[in-house]
Amino acid sequence: MLFFVADWARCRNIAATSDDTALARRRLPAVAGSSEVRLDGLIAKQAVALAAARAVAAEAGAGGLQALWCAIARAWLREGGIERPGAGDGELVDWALAAGPAHFGYLGAEFELIEALCLLGRALVPYMLGEP
Numbered sequence: 001m002l003f004f005v006a007d008w009a010r011c012r013n014i015a016a017t018s019d020d021t022a023l024a025r026r027r028l029p030a031v032a033g034s035s036e037v038r039l040d041g042l043i044a045k046q047a048v049a050l051a052a053a054r055a056v057a058a059e060a061g062a063g064g065l066q067a068l069w070c071a072i073a074r075a076w077l078r079e080g081g082i083e084r085p086g087a088g089d090g091e092l093v094d095w096a097l098a099a100g101p102a103h104f105g106y107l108g109a110e111f112e113l114i115e116a117l118c119l120l121g122r123a124l125v126p127y128m129l130g131e132p
Contacts, residue, residue, distance in 0.1 A: 003101045004073040006045045009052035016047035023050060073097070080104070 016024075024046035028039070053068035073093045077083070082104070084092055096104075 001069050001073060001097060002045060002049055003106065004076045004096065005049040005052050005069050007106075008072050008076045008079075009048045009055075012052075012055075014048065014051050014055055016044065016051045020047040020050040020054075023047070 021043060024043045028043055028046060049069065050065075052072055053065055056068050056071055070090070070093050073096065074089050077092055077096055082092075082096065084095055087095060
């Protein structure tokens with residue numbers, strides 16, 4: 001979801017505030033041995049996504065963060081002319097998330113996800129490196 005939200009925000013020149021960055025930093029604690037530069041990149045993307053949610057909430061009314069991010073993902077899909085016959089908005093977003101950014105021509109986004117999982121300590125680095 002983060003890719004779609006951050007890309008939508010980038011296209012609108014939505015920038016994160018220092019408060020967004022501070023909140024993102026609190027939400028993503030550092031993992032022992034993780035690269036500070038890589039962690040800062042993930043925090044910056046999270047901060048932009050928080051700023052995008054705030055912009056949507058100001059226009060559409062309040063909502064939980066996940067609901068706002070889903071609304072942004074729906075907007076990203078609609079604006080790109082992406083649809084699936086018979087799929088409602090929720091089903092379309094679920095399909096897009098399952099398909100991933102590479103399905104839409106954004107190569108390398110999966111590497112960002114893997115890197116984020118590693119930074120959060122939720123992926124096995126040896127597996128990613130092709131080690132047994």
